[in-house]
Amino acid sequence: MFEKYGFSELQTPTLEYAEVLLGKSGTEAEKLMYLFKDPGGRDVGLKYDLTVPLARVMTQYPNLPKPFKRYQIQPAFRAENTQKGRYREFYQCDIDTVGTASPLADAEILAVISDSLTALGFKEFKIRINSRQILFGTTGDLNVLQSIDKLDKKSVDEVRDELKQKNISGSEITNIFAKLETAQPNDNLRQIIDLAQKLGAKNIKFDARLVRGLDYYTGAIFETLVTEPKVGSITGGGRYDNLIKSLGGPDLPAVGTSFGLDRICDVIKELNLWPDAVLTPTQVLVTIFSPELLDKSIELSIKLRQAGGGVELYPDDRIKLEKQLKYASQKGIPYVAILGPEEIAKNQVTVKNMFTGEQKCLPESELISFFS
Amino acid sequence: MFEKYGFSELQTPTLEYAEVLLGKSGTEAEKLMYLFKDPGGRDVGLKYDLTVPLARVMTQYPNLPKPFKRYQIQPAFRAENTQKGRYREFYQCDIDTVGTASPLADAEILAVISDSLTALGFKEFKIRINSRQILFGTTGDLNVLQSIDKLDKKSVDEVRDELKQKNISGSEITNIFAKLETAQPNDNLRQIIDLAQKLGAKNIKFDARLVRGLDYYTGAIFETLVTEPKVGSITGGGRYDNLIKSLGGPDLPAVGTSFGLDRICDVIKELNLWPDAVLTPTQVLVTIFSPELLDKSIELSIKLRQAGGGVELYPDDRIKLEKQLKYASQKGIPYVAILGPEEIAKNQVTVKNMFTGEQKCLPESELISFFS
Numbered sequence: 247m248f249e250k251y252g253f254s255e256l257q258t259p260t261l262e263y264a265e266v267l268l269g270k271s272g273t274e275a276e277k278l279m280y281l282f283k284d285p286g287g288r289d290v291g292l293k294y295d296l297t298v299p300l301a302r303v304m305t306q307y308p309n310l311p312k313p314f315k316r317y318q319i320q321p322a323f324r325a326e327n328t329q330k331g332r333y334r335e336f337y338q339c340d341i342d343t344v345g346t347a348s349p350l351a352d353a354e355i356l357a358v359i360s361d362s363l364t365a366l367g368f369k370e371f372k373i374r375i376n377s378r379q380i381l382f383g384t385t386g387d388l389n390v391l392q393s394i395d396k397l398d399k400k401s402v403d404e405v406r407d408e409l410k411q412k413n414i415s416g417s418e419i420t421n422i423f424a425k426l427e428t429a430q431p432n433d434n435l436r437q438i439i440d441l442a443q444k445l446g447a448k449n450i451k452f453d454a455r456l457v458r459g460l461d462y463y464t465g466a467i468f469e470t471l472v473t474e475p476k477v478g479s480i481t482g483g484g485r486y487d488n489l490i491k492s493l494g495g496p497d498l499p500a501v502g503t504s505f506g507l508d509r510i511c512d513v514i515k516e517l518n519l520w521p522d523a524v525l526t527p528t529q530v531l532v533t534i535f536s537p538e539l540l541d542k543s544i545e546l547s548i549k550l551r552q553a554g555g556g557v558e559l560y561p562d563d564r565i566k567l568e569k570q571l572k573y574a575s576q577k578g579i580p581y582v583a584i585l586g587p588e589e590i591a592k593n594q595v596t597v598k599n600m601f602t603g604e605q606k607c608l609p610e611s612e613l614i615s616f617f618s
Numbered sequence: 619m620f621e622k623y624g625f626s627e628l629q630t631p632t633l634e635y636a637e638v639l640l641g642k643s644g645t646e647a648e649k650l651m652y653l654f655k656d657p658g659g660r661d662v663g664l665k666y667d668l669t670v671p672l673a674r675v676m677t678q679y680p681n682l683p684k685p686f687k688r689y690q691i692q693p694a695f696r697a698e699n700t701q702k703g704r705y706r707e708f709y710q711c712d713i714d715t716v717g718t719a720s721p722l723a724d725a726e727i728l729a730v731i732s733d734s735l736t737a738l739g740f741k742e743f744k745i746r747i748n749s750r751q752i753l754f755g756t757t758g759d760l761n762v763l764q765s766i767d768k769l770d771k772k773s774v775d776e777v778r779d780e781l782k783q784k785n786i787s788g789s790e791i792t793n794i795f796a797k798l799e800t801a802q803p804n805d806n807l808r809q810i811i812d813l814a815q816k817l818g819a820k821n822i823k824f825d826a827r828l829v830r831g832l833d834y835y836t837g838a839i840f841e842t843l844v845t846e847p848k849v850g851s852i853t854g855g856g857r858y859d860n861l862i863k864s865l866g867g868p869d870l871p872a873v874g875t876s877f878g879l880d881r882i883c884d885v886i887k888e889l890n891l892w893p894d895a896v897l898t899p900t901q902v903l904v905t906i907f908s909p910e911l912l913d914k915s916i917e918l919s920i921k922l923r924q925a926g927g928g929v930e931l932y933p934d935d936r937i938k939l940e941k942q943l944k945y946a947s948q949k950g951i952p953y954v955a956i957l958g959p960e961e962i963a964k965n966q967v968t969v970k971n972m973f974t975g976e977q978k979c980l981p982e983s984e985l986i987s988f989f990s
Contacts, residue, residue: 249899249900250923250928250929251929252898252903252928252929252930252931253899254899260632260664260693260695260707261706261707279657280654280657282652282654282655283654284652285650285651285697286697311945311948312945313934313945315933323632334633335631335633346933346934348934348935350912350931350933350934350935351933351934354933441916444916445920445931526624526626527622527624527625527626528624531624541816544813544816544817548817551622551623555622556622556623557622557624558623558624558687559624559722559726561685561687561715561720561722562718562722563722564720573683
């Protein structure tokens with residue numbers, strides 16, 4: 247889907263110089279970085295995200311055609327305490343358009359999100375959109391915005407209590423909530439939403455309570471939620487027109503989003519969106535009845551493979567058939583072909599469906615056309 | 619091709635514990651390893667190859683169904699002095715069958731090599747095969763074998779001179795060369811070659827002078843050469859029945875091969891085997907004539923994308939057409955669609971071939987069927 251929209255793949259090295267990695271991040275991120283000296287004595291570290299390498303590429307290759315549209319699906323590394331859904335090495339998946347401030351670029355990112363999730367089988371998703379300008383029209387207090395950010399997990403009363411504990415006055419809290427209630431998308435946001443819908447994006451909802459990375463987003467911010475299962479946001483992004491420059495790169499506006507691959511996989515699994523997903527690329531295991539009949543099995547495996555499918559020939563001719571069937575079952579191979587003397591005499595093949603246990607004998611040609 | 623033969627993908631982490639990495643390798647390899655302490659104080663390092671992680675997986679997951687057939691295409695890291703074709707981070711590509719000593723497994727590896735290279739467009743390749751037993755029938759002196767290994771790059775006379783300098787007597791040298799001349803494949807090798815040919819492997823040649831990794835191969839050894847261009851071997855592998863155990867793993871026989879991806883890419887480029895390879899996934903750039911006509915371009919881009927192709931909508935409606943065309947040309951996008959007031963009045967689209975410069979005006983439906 248990324249390529250269908252003209253995003254080209256970028257891969258960057260696992261290692262970056264430490265000064266590149268540390269440029270953006272405060273001490274909080276630094277604690278989670280794998281920094282070390284390489285055997286040549288250089289200060290290096292493992293990629294922490296895909297945005298810093300993107301900024302480095304834009305600096306190092308100033309003549310890349312702009313707008314520069316890239317997708318990148320590569321591991322990032324964080325020295326976290328591991329838990330479900332949080333790993334020290336994990337795949338990040340980003341798309342970004344660098345070098346244009348046009349709202350059309352923002353809208354296109356939303357369309358790619360919507361089309362990608364739809365293609366994956368997602369039906370119930372909601373793309374929340376807000377902007378930095380609207381948020382700062384509500385309050386300039388980052389401390390307050392941090393609490394507002396929790397409104398998708400906590401009740402209004404809980405957030406009110408939290409604000410009170412932060413010494414925000416009752417009238418100020420009422421004022422903030424009133425503003426959140428009545429906030430409307432500004433012109434820029436209206437234009438982005440309108441264009442995104444024209445581009446085919448579904449389920450976009452303006453939400454004045456959406457807060458994201460206010461230290462680097464400069465315009466629109468957006469994230470995608472699913473109602474079931476409760477996994478938090480599965481995409482997150484926005485416009486960041488100053489970030490590349492602040493990382494020491496050229497002054498280029500940019501907009502993009504991350505896809506949370508691990509969470510997306512969790513949803514696919516939980517909702518069984520890919521019921522036909524297979525454990526193995528092999529559709530059929532061609533067994534070997536005996537060393538004398540090996541050639542027959544080799545020939546059948548070649549014919550079936552030429553017909554197109556994933557075909558495994560059991561790689562040892564001195565193993566009992568029973569054990570070969572057990573292997574197919576352990577590996578989740580759906581079909582097994584058996585070519586014994588009886589089958590060969592009749593010019594047929596016995597096929598066993600390993601899920602149902604059903605077994606039948608059919609002409610070789612019929613088996614081949616079944617797998618082609 | 620790997621999946622068509624029933625090899626499943628394995629990915630292992632970038633980091634392994636230092637003791638796992640150091641298990642196999644002598645000091646020579648250790649010098650090239652990226653070893654360091656992670657933020658948690660653990661001694662770790664970057665993957666040096668894909669064989670050590672495979673052995674670690676076999677140890678850690680003893681219940682994996684056997685034979686275990688996996689392919690793995692992932693970066694490995696070596697602190698080398700970089701030069702053409704030698705990088706500190708580079709992709710390795712391995713296939714291995716673990717858990718059977720059957721010659722059929724060796725033969726299948728050869729068939730996968732042959733079919734994979736053929737599928738990539740290679741015509742002139744030679745799979746050289748030999749075995750450890752045949753080599754040690756020639757001489758037990760590893761020092762001598764090191765010189766014999768150079769026979770594909772040096773002349774017989776040069777190698778004779780080298781052997782003399784190693785203080786091998788003239789009669790011994792004559793004896794070794796006589797043995798190399800008359801050596802024949804042993805039973806095991808004959809069986810492997812015969813089965814590989816039955817499985818469809820092409821261009822297999824027994825070569826008693828082939829030497830490879832005698833410290834860990836235990837049976838057949840093989841490598842693939844191309845005559846043009848001269849890039850050295852593009853695959854290398856063999857049977858290694860003791861390696862996994864020697865790495866602290868279970869006692870499992872194994873056979874496999876590496877594909878030298880960088881060299882294979884060099885050959886593909888040099889011989890222009892992929893003349894139609896593209897610079898960008900985008901087949902057509904839909905330009906935006908003016909902000910007022912943006913909606914028309916959006917609609918066209920959606921229709922073209924639904925027809926199947928990679929379609930880029932220029933992501934800014936305030937840029938001159940000329941600059942949009944320049945962008946297409948810089949990115950190597952083959953076609954550009956232009957929708958101005960004249961085209962819209964006639965319900966047509968102007969299409970420009972960016973390679974030939976040819977330009978014509980045609981009905982939208984014709985353009986859509988061209989890209990579907």
